[in-house]
Amino acid sequence: MKNRLLTAVCIVLAQLFFAQTFSKNTPTSTPFFTEASDGTKLFTKVSGTGDLCIYVHGGPGMWSDSFENLKGKNLESHLKMVYYDQRGSGRSGASVTNDYSVNRMVEDIEDLRKKLGADKVYLMSHSFGGIIATSYAAKYGQHLKGLILVNSTLYLNNSVMSQVAYANKLTGSKIEIKDGQYMPALGEAMGKLNEKSLMYKLLTDSQQNMDALNAIDAKRPEENGFRNNVWNIGEYDDDFTKLTPEIKVPVLVISGTQDHAVGPQQYKLFKFPKQKVVQIRGGHLLYYENSEEFIKSVFSFIRKER
Numbered sequence: 001m002k003n004r005l006l007t008a009v010c011i012v013l014a015q016l017f018f019a020q021t022f023s024k025n026t027p028t029s030t031p032f033f034t035e036a037s038d039g040t041k042l043f044t045k046v047s048g049t050g051d052l053c054i055y056v057h058g059g060p061g062m063w064s065d066s067f068e069n070l071k072g073k074n075l076e077s078h079l080k081m082v083y084y085d086q087r088g089s090g091r092s093g094a095s096v097t098n099d100y101s102v103n104r105m106v107e108d109i110e111d112l113r114k115k116l117g118a119d120k121v122y123l124m125s126h127s128f129g130g131i132i133a134t135s136y137a138a139k140y141g142q143h144l145k146g147l148i149l150v151n152s153t154l155y156l157n158n159s160v161m162s163q164v165a166y167a168n169k170l171t172g173s174k175i176e177i178k179d180g181q182y183m184p185a186l187g188e189a190m191g192k193l194n195e196k197s198l199m200y201k202l203l204t205d206s207q208q209n210m211d212a213l214n215a216i217d218a219k220r221p222e223e224n225g226f227r228n229n230v231w232n233i234g235e236y237d238d239d240f241t242k243l244t245p246e247i248k249v250p251v252l253v254i255s256g257t258q259d260h261a262v263g264p265q266q267y268k269l270f271k272f273p274k275q276k277v278v279q280i281r282g283g284h285l286l287y288y289e290n291s292e293e294f295i296k297s298v299f300s301f302i303r304k305e306r
Contacts, residue, residue, distance in 0.1 A: 058127025
């Protein structure tokens with residue numbers, strides 16, 4: 001009995017120590033691995049000073065390093081940023097259960113929050129990460145100070161429509177999406193863009209910006225478990241904008257005026273009751289292209305919500 005009591009006390013003390021380690025005023029930047037509740041190892045890096053903000057990268061299946069090192073780290077002056085790579089992506093391990101469902105990705109964020117010892121955090125997403133972040137907000141909104149969607153898609157098919165339309169405009173092609181066959185049309189559109197060396201135009205108007213992104217992504221470890229499985233998981237094709245009316249947390253929606261990867265008008269489908277929409281001149285990489293406006297918008301939002 002005495003041994004059991006001692007063990008319980010040690011566990012509680014360890015949890016308290018862990019929570020204090022990541023308090024808002026303690027900067028840290030040494031990467032570590034967070035073990036998810038199913039045993040999968042998630043690469044994690046915490047850096048900055050302020051309220052905790054977990055960053056949910058896009059892809060699907062990319063990593064957090066490109067956002068961090070393309071001026072995303074400028075957020076660290078007022079936010080303690082939590083950069084993690086999703087399971088089966090970047091520096092994280094493949095799912096030990098081969099589970100890449102939306103709910104499992106949501107639980108990974110919840111596991112992170114618990115391990116970091118924070119009752120409430122900000123959650124920021126980019127691109128495909130919007131589906132995961134919004135799903136987290138729908139399930140665990142009580143643990144969010146705010147949701148920040150940066151050029152985030154909540155409806156993949158709508159984004160494909162934008163990409164195909166823009167490819168047609170750039171290449172003079174007339175690709176149509178017939179009978180709900182979105183992916184074949186997208187594949188044809190990508191082929192047309194590639195023929196004319198215009199693929200980068202979906203993300204940014206500047207080849208120089210694209211080169212900066214590619215230089216970082218060239219270092220990404222070849223862990224592709226999520227990317228290789230995601231297109232076989234039908235729920236990712238759902239319309240997640242339907243979740244938005246029921247999410248009561250404060251939401252900042254940042255949309256690029258020239259973001260043809262997500263679609264410059266997709267934000268109009270979002271119906272969050274407490275949303276603020278900020279349109280910023282730029283494409284899918286506006287956090288790099290127009291960093292000053294991006295940072296200013298985020299800091300203005302968190303000041304209001306404190």
